Amino acid sequence: MRVDLGNALSDVATPGLSREALDELDERVADAHERIQRGRDESEHGYAALNLPDTANPDAIRRAVEPFADAEAVLTVGIGGSALGAATLARALPSETDAFFLDNVDPEHVTRLLDSLPLADTAVNVVSRSGTTAETLANFLVVREAMDDAGVDWTDRTFVTTGEEGNLRRLAETEDLPALAVPDGVPGRFSVLSTVGLACAAIQGHDIDAILRGAGDEADRLAGSLYDSPAYAYGAASYALEERGAAVNAMMPYAESLETFAEWFAQLWAESLGKDGRGQTPARALGATDQHSQLQLYRAGPHDKMVTLVRPEERADRDIPHTDLDGLSYLGGSSLGDLLDAEFEATEASLAAAGQPNVRVEIDRIDERSLGELLYGMEAACVLYGELAGVKTFTQPAVEWGKKAARGLLGGGDFEEADAVAEKTTLTVE
């Protein structure tokens, strides 16, 4: 992973970082790096995620999914961090084995998806650390019933990824299902490099060792200075830009296959850093498509954002055929990749010319190894940002309130949160 902060400097952009400010920040990066390394050494909660390149066990994952090697499709039933990592890899890497995700409880969507799946040839991975996530368990019950109805023995097609306790673990024991353990100390949004993210990739035939090797390379580049570590350069610059007014971080990959990566990043950033009345808001965009949409705002709107432009340096390219259409002859002889790269650089320059801060992130190509670098790099960037901001990066207390309220509404117990729902203030216009 390479990070270019040139267009985030105060010579170029407002808000922007002066070279002096970066040097001062770098002293804090050194301290934060020590804290992070200590957390890693002691496998503290959260920090343990940064050790996954060494602690994940790809052989165990491959063994666990071996019974599903011939599956036509793999269906992950999970929500949030239990699905997004696997979905990011599945979207980025082409495979003959299709991957699907039930990460929502929309009944129409669930029905359409189940009707379209070859259930007898689908591997089902039910993922929930606690084994009690309402959405995931509800969907699993529905999938199980659909398999029963289709005459498929669901116990043959299902495995679970869960903690040592809880419903799912007990179910796996009772029904003798293959079970993968979620690693200790790794919050869902940091779990892509563990069993949680890699089982689906393994079934799809991807080289999960290479993913971990790429992540390990990025781990090796963590260092006591932002000038030596791309991940820290990104995390420190994001933090410092937010401090100076960049309340929004627009993540804009120039590759269709990284669209889900932007979603994964949004979870990582929002859930880790959004607390104590602070936190940069991630916004998702896609280049070049969103040049015809968000770019108007990013360039001419408030100076309250940074834009992160991500691209692979190499792509499998495709020539644009020659044409005699007036005014388009310049496209012929060029390629779609040339056009996309020209758009990338044009957007970057267009933002810089308007003084809007932006950061360039590049990987070699979209393959297992480079994805490992990118995903690990962004996780380390997030952890560093959290240290600099002094927030509890690895907790998510604000999602609990709503869970209790929903449970109460469904008759799953008495919760005062559910009463608050009934007391809603209304002002309806119809």
Next chain:
Amino acid sequence: MRVDLGNALSDVATPGLSREALDELDERVADAHERIQRGRDESEHGYAALNLPDTANPDAIRRAVEPFADAEAVLTVGIGGSALGAATLARALPSETDAFFLDNVDPEHVTRLLDSLPLADTAVNVVSRSGTTAETLANFLVVREAMDDAGVDWTDRTFVTTGEEGNLRRLAETEDLPALAVPDGVPGRFSVLSTVGLACAAIQGHDIDAILRGAGDEADRLAGSLYDSPAYAYGAASYALEERGAAVNAMMPYAESLETFAEWFAQLWAESLGKDGRGQTPARALGATDQHSQLQLYRAGPHDKMVTLVRPEERADRDIPHTDLDGLSYLGGSSLGDLLDAEFEATEASLAAAGQPNVRVEIDRIDERSLGELLYGMEAACVLYGELAGVKTFTQPAVEWGKKAARGLLGGGDFEEADAVAEKTTLTVE
């Protein structure tokens, strides 16, 4: 469309709107409504989009696409507003005819998509108002070549949607292709209710008259008071909340099939309102999935956002099977729809309890008529917001700079913008 502003009131939220502030704002809404109606009466640029429920010609659209009635798939080649409206409808409404979109120039994506399409049975709709959009024309040249290579007569399978002039129009004349005209005075992001958005829907067998009827119903509800018009209630509240610090508008539908609607909304909002150093930043989220992600930030982060929660009141539901799994018996006997609605209300209450402003938008169900209401309602809301903010809602000057730079980079002429690209400031960490 129904809009509930209760949780945007200052009794509940910060930033929030007092009843007095709403009453004062309502006087400005009356003036803005007059301006909008005058624009509509005179079919002024942009305002003309609000007349589409009357001026669109569904019969002409159906006639133009009649030759493609038997297509297995429809491929729209277009970018930004030339694709997003059609994509929104295609994603929302199930059909036996699959819809695909080439709205990016990613070579790997283009190749994968073309390899997967039944080219001989695919209708291709090339959409560009100017007939010169580089991405769209480049993709069209690639599609044409792929059809040639597959032995398919592309002139049999292609129609264009374009203006009266330009390359595409000339091509249609030379090759005798069916051609639909884009309506005058309707910017791309406001074109979903025209030929641009409706041709694909017609091929997919959707009831485009019902879409226009729904839009017409919402048009009939435009009135000189925000208390009488859901669209204006939404637009006025968004404007007033932004004035008070809600720099971000998180659009969060509770329906998988409205995911692309959130993207369409993001373009509408960003490109129309993001100018003169102002404009609310749209962020896209999806309920209930993003409760396990963005919600932490939305609830516990800065008070710089409003969250828009959208749902249909009715869905085709699906029961959750009974279970004896410990602690989950409360789910059995309930339904996925009940769970999703409980999550919706829990999230809404959770945000309100944290004093974070949010607005509820409801439609009857996800069908043609209700989508017409929703899309028209959001367009009218955007136009009202633009009037109140005093911006030029219907222009997009900031996207032009990058277009020139990209063209220059590809050798399509001398542009000083291209020179700026070469002068990039760099600070690379690798």
